[in-house]
Amino acid sequence: MVRAGSAGVTAGPTLAVVAREAGVSVPTASKVVNGREDVAPETRRRVTEALDRLGYIRRPRFDGGRAPRLVDLVVHSLETSGSGAVLHGAEEAADDAGLELVVSAALTRSRAERPERPERPERPERPERGWLDKLVLRGSSGVLFHLAELSDPQYAWLRQHRIPFVMIDPVLEPPPDAVSVGAADWRGGVTATEHLLALGHERIAVVAGHRHTLCADARIAGYRSALAAAGVRHRPEYVRHAGSGEGTAGRRVRELLDLPEPPTAVFVCADRMALDVYDALAERGLRVPDDMSVVGYDDLPEARWLTPALTTVRQPLSEMAATALRLLLRMMDGHRPESTRTELSTRLVERSSTAPPGPRPGGHG
Template sequence: MSESKVRLADIAKHTGYSLATVSKALNGRSDISDEARTAIDQALKASGYQRRGQKAAGQRYIEVVFQDLDTIWALEVLRGVLRETRHSPDISVITTESGTRQHPDDDWITGMLRRRPFGVIFIFANLTEKEKTKLQANGIPYVIFDPSGEPSNDDFSVQADNWAGGVLATRHLLALGHTRIGIITGPEEMMCSRARLDGYTSALAEQGIALDPELVTEGDFTTEGGYAQAMALLENPNRPTAIFAGSDLQAMGVYEAARQNRLRIPEDLSVVGFDDVQTSAFLGPALTTVRQPLHDMAAVSTRMLIDTAEGRPTQHHVILPTTLVVRGSTARLASEAR
């Protein structure tokens, strides 16, 4: 039924709410109760009311919420989402930049309720119980991609095996004779950062090597942060002979720090990254890294969202394997080569 054939006054009379409250629900305003929003939305749906600007039946879209879209990492994730939606021609993708790695902006949910997506993929961010309730009340499923904290049992989430990736990177450097291995983690509050650090620590412990706090520094997954933290590590008179960067972007910063310190990679300093973004193979030398299957993770997140929205059973939590990709940025420690 078209908008002109359904009066909002009738919806207000049917639900018992004021016309102003019906209007707020219709426009995605946040200053009404979840109970009122649910009742009004159900009445609107039952009446066949179609919002102004709402897409015609059969046209749906997924909203992907990033902290920012100015890195190749984010573009790799988006490519994975688009790859999966090609199998569903009626589903389009929109992106939103909002908030931090832990949480979208407070006003994001108001705008989202106005946009009425088919489903939402959150990159990193975890949600409050109130926000989850609003999404559920409006029939909008969501998936958390690489959650920053421990997902709840009711959440749907997809992540890589970060602990195993940390073990693989560190074992590789140990096998090359390195024992003073620096690590540039991601933000300490993020679960993936802690897991990679735990993997690094476990691999050292396997060889009876105690964790040296001087070799552990916290980054922010950016090239600038990787550069700053690498400079700090390399200023140490007893500097590391190898650095495990918690992301490929940070590894790029390590390359620049090494150049400024007149250190050759890998002859003077071995470097391992994490992610295997598209550009890592084209650095000079090509970067040894832990491949996090970003495309597959994004595709699985998208399929999980579609299956949930369409009532098909799906796993709640998926962890995909990581693998080591050995290229030219790591080499046997010089003293070991003789």
């Protein structure tokens, strides 16, 4: 459990600051603070020293005889950099608001234990009913969800128990009355494509995630809109969906390279998929950006680690989580947001993976 904030206590460094000082993730620092045993001794030592050095205050659960209001943050995993960014934003906003934040990964059924739904994302990111029951038992005042989806019965359960909740970057369209915070994905798709058009590319492909998901559909729509505005012909064969399987994005790029007229640039709708794209291009002996320009999406730390560093559209995950928590706080106080959907702006981060078109990409071998 991450404890963030308590009224009347002098603000000190947040857990995110401690994590950066110790060179670990926020979830790992949280485990140390809360006495979890599944932390390596050397890691525990570094975090403990950082806690002491920075004067981190392990805030008491009760203040003046009252328990601070409790808010849950449920993420699909505590191991990804995207979830780390969400946790960072929510933790700092909770600290500012004097809330106590409980962070957990969703408890899920395996794919074999639930009906197949090919049109839905493959990631099993629905929390189980037993976990939801714990919200009532521990007296949570509200919940933030950073998950692919909730089921209809789970939405109904939250309404029945009158627990306010906000979805952070939902993958599927939530019910009309559900409050959510996301990014301006259509504009992000426009920005990525306009960048490639400005460099002189016209044969621009897009590799997106699952079909019929909010972010993929919006980013592809932005891509098509930018092409149309520039008078560049849209080629249906240049639009590919990779899903979430490891290596799938690389296979889609190899398919693009095998076209009679392959693209000279590709807009990849997630930084994690760009790693596969780089590998697939290298297998064909092609260089980024000399033979193929690549633009990603998210601006996760991985984007800076790639060689060459990835030009990408920054999705403000930390800011989205902080905004979601502030909305949730107002809902806990009885205020209903004017709109159920809030979108934060994206922006292009130019690095070294894009350049004017080079020689025609080959690679039919």
